[in-house]
Amino acid sequence: MALTDQTSELPNQPEQIRTGPLTDRFGRRHTYLRVSVTDRCNLRCQYCMPAEGIEWTPRKDLLTYEEIVRIVRVLAGEGVNKVRITGGEPTVRKDIETLIAQVAAVSGIEEVAMTTNGTTLPKMAQRYRDAGLKTLNVSIDSLQPERFKQITRTDKMDTVLAGIESALAAGFAPLKINVVSMKGVNDDETADFVAFAKDRPINVRFIEFMPFEGNEWSQGKMFSYRDMLDAVMQRFEIEPLPHRPSEVAKDFKIVGGQGTVSFITSMTEDFCSDCNRIRLTATGDFKPCLFMLPNVSVRDRIRAGGEDQAILDALQESLAGKWEGHPGPQQLIRLKNASMIQIGG
Numbered sequence: 001m002a003l004t005d006q007t008s009e010l011p012n013q014p015e016q017i018r019t020g021p022l023t024d025r026f027g028r029r030h031t032y033l034r035v036s037v038t039d040r041c042n043l044r045c046q047y048c049m050p051a052e053g054i055e056w057t058p059r060k061d062l063l064t065y066e067e068i069v070r071i072v073r074v075l076a077g078e079g080v081n082k083v084r085i086t087g088g089e090p091t092v093r094k095d096i097e098t099l100i101a102q103v104a105a106v107s108g109i110e111e112v113a114m115t116t117n118g119t120t121l122p123k124m125a126q127r128y129r130d131a132g133l134k135t136l137n138v139s140i141d142s143l144q145p146e147r148f149k150q151i152t153r154t155d156k157m158d159t160v161l162a163g164i165e166s167a168l169a170a171g172f173a174p175l176k177i178n179v180v181s182m183k184g185v186n187d188d189e190t191a192d193f194v195a196f197a198k199d200r201p202i203n204v205r206f207i208e209f210m211p212f213e214g215n216e217w218s219q220g221k222m223f224s225y226r227d228m229l230d231a232v233m234q235r236f237e238i239e240p241l242p243h244r245p246s247e248v249a250k251d252f253k254i255v256g257g258q259g260t261v262s263f264i265t266s267m268t269e270d271f272c273s274d275c276n277r278i279r280l281t282a283t284g285d286f287k288p289c290l291f292m293l294p295n296v297s298v299r300d301r302i303r304a305g306g307e308d309q310a311i312l313d314a315l316q317e318s319l320a321g322k323w324e325g326h327p328g329p330q331q332l333i334r335l336k337n338a339s340m341i342q343i344g345g
């Protein structure tokens with residue numbers, strides 16, 4: 001599949017300095033694979049999906065579980081040790097717990113994580129846990145019913161809250177709660193989310209609003225890391241926790257509580273120099289960066305009868321096009337990219 005290379009957008013491309021298939025031209029080793037399993041979702045969040053919706057991908061074009069597990073096995077053989085399952089909403093794909101179990105069983109995979117909107121958790125949290133899911137992130141952008149409805153264009157807040165309780169009961173600790181912070185939308189709930197996390201094994205993660213196709217990003221909607229910190233510190237005392245290598249979040253302990261707070265500062269203080277992540281889209285393309293277009297189809301190579309080496313070659317070709325870091329928001333809004341729902345965050 002011919003896919004666009006965006007590296008021409010940026011200057012200062014060095015000569016190749018690789019030391020293996022997981023390493024890019026800038027010496028970054030990619031040990032964290034994010035696998036989108038579907039572009040479908042049962043919510044319609046405004047920042048994620050254009051109002052007019054998207055055209056769902058036909059089933060035959062999606063990677064099968066067997067294909068995904070094969071790709072994971074080959075990459076794990078080179079050093080990939082963490083896999084995150086994303087969507088769309090990954091739990092709308094049938095029997096997702098089967099995929100969780102199969103990926104968790106791959107030799108070398110130390111952590112299987114999943115990001116979900118939480119709607120299936122009331123019934124399924126324990127089954128995901130039993131299948132081998134180690135880390136769970138639940139996305140929820142408001143704790144106010146009317147606002148939740150407005151943001152998600154659905155009426156499922158109680159289900160998501162019940163799902164969070166089920167996930168805690170199933171032993172996901174810390175349970176990660178993802179909040180995309182937007183000025184004029186939910187910035188006034190920042191401290192409420194911290195209160196929600198304070199006395200429980202919850203890590204609330206505030207994510208700066210990022211520009212994607214159709215999500216009407218603007219500088220005015222940006223609630224920055226500094227803004228978030230101010231909002232939290234008006235009601236809570238927090239203390240920084242040590243930074244972990246390749247961890248994108250800035251982590252803080254809530255003084256006097258059990259919970260923690262993190263900030264994902266993609267727009268104001270990026271963490272690209274440390275990037276260890278590669279994405280696999282639901283249709284089987286490697287996507288070297290959240291903001292870059294998918295650039296190599298591993299699915300087509302597998303379906304053409306490619307050996308395992310073809311998977312590694314596809315990864316290397318994809319990483320060869322990876323930039324050193326994403327450009328600023330004004331450039332990002334002009335770039336062609338997919339909607340968040342097609343990327344999986």
Ligand code: SF4
Pocket residue numbers: 270271272273275276277288289290291323324325326
């Ligand atoms: S923006 Fe791209 S390069 Fe930067 S951390 Fe995210 S995925 Fe990595």
